[in-house]
Amino acid sequence: GEDVEQSLFLSVREGDSSVINCTYTDSSSTYLYWYKQEPGAGLQLLTYIFSNMDMKQDQRLTVLLNKKDKHLSLRIADTQTGDSAIYFCAGVGRDDKIIFGKGTRLHILP
Amino acid sequence: GAVVSQHPSRVICKSGTSVKIECRSLDFQATTMFWYRQFPKQSLMLMATSNEGSKATYEQGVEKDKFLINHASLTLSTLTVTSAHPEDSSFYICSARARTVDGYTFGSGTRLTVV
Numbered sequence: 001g002e003d004v005e006q007s008l009f010l011s012v013r014e015g016d017s018s019v020i021n022c023t024y025t026d027s028s029s030t031y032l033y034w035y036k037q038e039p040g041a042g043l044q045l046l047t048y049i050f051s052n053m054d055m056k057q058d059q060r061l062t063v064l065l066n067k068k069d070k071h072l073s074l075r076i077a078d079t080q081t082g083d084s085a086i087y088f089c090a091g092v093g094r095d096d097k098i099i100f101g102k103g104t105r106l107h108i109l110p
Numbered sequence: 111g112a113v114v115s116q117h118p119s120r121v122i123c124k125s126g127t128s129v130k131i132e133c134r135s136l137d138f139q140a141t142t143m144f145w146y147r148q149f150p151k152q153s154l155m156l157m158a159t160s161n162e163g164s165k166a167t168y169e170q171g172v173e174k175d176k177f178l179i180n181h182a183s184l185t186l187s188t189l190t191v192t193s194a195h196p197e198d199s200s201f202y203i204c205s206a207r208a209r210t211v212d213g214y215t216f217g218s219g220t221r222l223t224v225v
Contacts, residue, residue, distance in 0.1 A: 033214075042116070042203050042218040043154075088153065097144065098205070098214050102153040 116217025
């Protein structure tokens, strides 16, 4: 089945760019997603990318998709303290279920 | 956009009692809802998929008699943790499938603490 891997921690200085990486195994997912989870809260859809796209930009967020390498990344420009959260990469498996990575905890340094 | 309302947000119960968690789709019909469990500092683990009007499909290792799921209408699914024990303490999140491109909408989660 689908497997989604991502690094567990990332520390970035305020104002710098954050890049969160993700790899996946099943290339059948039509969309790939990035979700944000703040402490004690549910998941908030940040952005998504259609599988036939290479890049999508949405204000401070840039998603890059390399289908050949099955690699997805999320870049957050000008990282702010409010960006501190856990970021989940997700795809949809063949049985229509969302498969999440383990989440990357983004820590912002002053 | 699509909104899913989940209640309660926090619940503390005594060991041996049952707890019901509700998940409602507010402005769309959700034929399919998903229930997840999240342990501290871990990812979401899919527990079951509930389809309106039929029995839920449970993932391997999830006790269907302990985690009762009811999806009686297109806008409401409930998860009942029966005879809860401290090891059931966790964060439970529901998700509903909406017919939009960003189709999976999540509830805000329920923090269950069993004492």
